[in-house]
Amino acid sequence: MGKCCKCNRRLLCMCLLPCMMTGHLLVYVMVSIFVTISYTPPKINVHYIAPGISSNSSALASHPLGPFWNLRLEDSALWNQLQHAWDRQHNPILRGNTTGVTGKPRVKLLSEIEEECLSDCMSHKCSVPRMDDINSLPEQMRAFIRSMHCREYPLLINQPDICKRNNISFGLEGPMLLMAIKSQVGNFENRQAIRETWGRSGLVKGESNKKGLLVYTVFLLGRQDSSTGPHPDLKNLLDLENQKYGDILQWDFRDTFFNLTLKDLLFWNWLEEYCPTAIFVFKGDDDVFVRTGALLDYLHKQWEEHNLWKAYTNETSMNLFVGDVINNAMPNREPSTKYYIPERFYKGVYPSYAGGGGVVYTVSLALRLKEMSEKVRLFPIDDVYLGMCLHRLGISPSHHPGFLTFDLPATHRNNPCSYSSVLLVHRRTPKQMLTLWKQIQNLSQC
Structure with missing residues (x-):
């Protein structure tokens, strides 16, 4: 009789053990989900507007606020447009694509149009890159835009x-x-x-x-x-x-x-x-x-x-x-x-x-x-x-x-x-x- 009770208890333990482990796992998962939902990431503020304090300041954010190199084209920003065109031109996958998806010849990239004006760098006759409201900018910015495609000087x-x-x-x-x-x-x-x-x-x-x-x-x-x-x-x-x-x-x-x-x-x-x-x-x-x-x-x-x-x-x-x-x-x-x-x-x-x-x-x-x-x-x-x-x-x-x-x-x-x-x-x-x-x-x- 005693041996039979021991066997029953052992069998009961073996049956209950998976249930207990499953229960513990379920509790762990629920707690993890609750912590994840309730967690609010710390807000990172901009502490620096160039030029200003350096990174050894304790008040400075230590992690980037966002990606510097944004693959999405910023249509309203001239530098971003020009860089986007160069990124496409230097992309080994896109570089060999001479026609669009529809089979029509692709539109000439802005950077390629710009190359046609390089011979006029010293005379400043080149009007590319173009910017509609360039005259509203400070003179040093206007001068930079007019010659920013020029890289060779004697x-x-x-x-x-x-x-x-x-x-x-x-x-x-x-x-x-x-x-x-x-x-x-x-x-x-x-x-x-x-x-x-x-x-x-x-x-x-x-x-x-x-x-x-x-x-x-x-x-x-x-x-x-x-x-x-x-x-x-x-x-x-x-x-x-x-x-x-x-x-x-x-x-x-x-x-x-x-x-x-x-x-x-x-x-x-x-x-x-x-x-x-x-x-x-x-x-x-x-x-x-x-x-x-x-x-x-x-x-x-x-x-x-x-x-x-x-x-x-x-x-x-x-x-x-x-x-x-x-x-x-x-x-x-x-x-x-x-x-x-x-x-x-x-x-x-x-x-x-x-x-x-x-x-x-x-x-x-x-x-x-x-x-x-x-x-x-x-x-x-x-x-x-x-x-x-x-x-x-x-x-x-x-x-x-x-x-x-x-x-x-x-x-x-x-x-x-x-x-x-x-x-x-x-x-x-x-x-x-x-x-x-x-x-x-x-x-x-x-």
């Missing part, structure tokens, strides 16, 4: 051998770092202060690594913009400066704020032809201050780590891009600012990008950016355009807290020890550069 001053100087005597193939500084014809004082301080060419020692590394500096110039008013003729002075220092690169285009993007494109072309053996490029403005020794220490460490891992990963190229990274930026819609981008020209958010005061990237990446730029329409804000090209390459810019493109707090600017963790700081006059350069030589005592 070199007025070149330095074809700058990256070959002293290489043999130093036993090096090329420089460790090429400083490419965006300047203007009249900024003689800025260029001279840079030459005497952080932009010296030659063997430069790091702060912790005392081994000398080869550094060369070039200044990127367009021609004086006559539309901003009468300017004294500084050509002879510029020629004398170039004869003495041999570090000027000048192209025949108007040197305006919206044409800074051209300096990137034209510099990449020059880099590929005349200095492909350099390892890193620093691209910055002529009013920044750089702790060159500390920057070289950082880059030398990055390069050594890359070479160490290269043997294991077979990754020959290094895609380093470092600066003060800005996320979730929206175009500035205030017409009174120089950063103004009207909705009629561009719709959408900006990709992650590094503030244009100064960035560092590898030459191998620069050459990839050059290739990608041929598929990305020119944009009037140069650092945003760099972010667009990086986005298309699938590369994210790396944030470094030492790149202070929005300066130190006012209470710390006059304290030399405040610069002990800084690689770059923006907005310094030539006099301030000279003073600060002397002060940071004793940072080891801080």
Whole structure:
């Protein structure tokens, strides 16, 4: 009898066990559904309208608000229309389609019509791209739209051998770092202060690594913009400066704020032809201050780590891009600012990008950016355009807290020890550069 009861209990347990497991599963599913339905994702607000605070601010949203590269055509925005046409043209699936779905010859793409006008870039006779209400836009935007299809301008001053100087005597193939500084014809004082301080060419020692590394500096110039008013003729002075220092690169285009993007494109072309053996490029403005020794220490460490891992990963190229990274930026819609981008020209958010005061990237990446730029329409804000090209390459810019493109707090600017963790700081006059350069030589005592 006892054995029979035990068997019945065991049989009952075996029958009830699946029911209990099913019940538990049902409860788990119901709870999960309830949590999912009741969950409200956190609202992400826009904290930044370009230009403004950088990504190291705790108030800044850390995730993109929406996709930068929108596949849906924005009919009312000129840049989006032009880029959409190029995206279709460079799409390998659509590129071979010479007829529409109905078998009729397809309509000529806007980008193809635009190509017919490239020969008129210098004379500005080309009327493409067209915009109905272009006359209602600020002059700098009108000028950009009229010439945004032009990408080739002749070199007025070149330095074809700058990256070959002293290489043999130093036993090096090329420089460790090429400083490419965006300047203007009249900024003689800025260029001279840079030459005497952080932009010296030659063997430069790091702060912790005392081994000398080869550094060369070039200044990127367009021609004086006559539309901003009468300017004294500084050509002879510029020629004398170039004869003495041999570090000027000048192209025949108007040197305006919206044409800074051209300096990137034209510099990449020059880099590929005349200095492909350099390892890193620093691209910055002529009013920044750089702790060159500390920057070289950082880059030398990055390069050594890359070479160490290269043997294991077979990754020959290094895609380093470092600066003060800005996320979730929206175009500035205030017409009174120089950063103004009207909705009629561009719709959408900006990709992650590094503030244009100064960035560092590898030459191998620069050459990839050059290739990608041929598929990305020119944009009037140069650092945003760099972010667009990086986005298309699938590369994210790396944030470094030492790149202070929005300066130190006012209470710390006059304290030399405040610069002990800084690689770059923006907005310094030539006099301030000279003073600060002397002060940071004793940072080891801080």
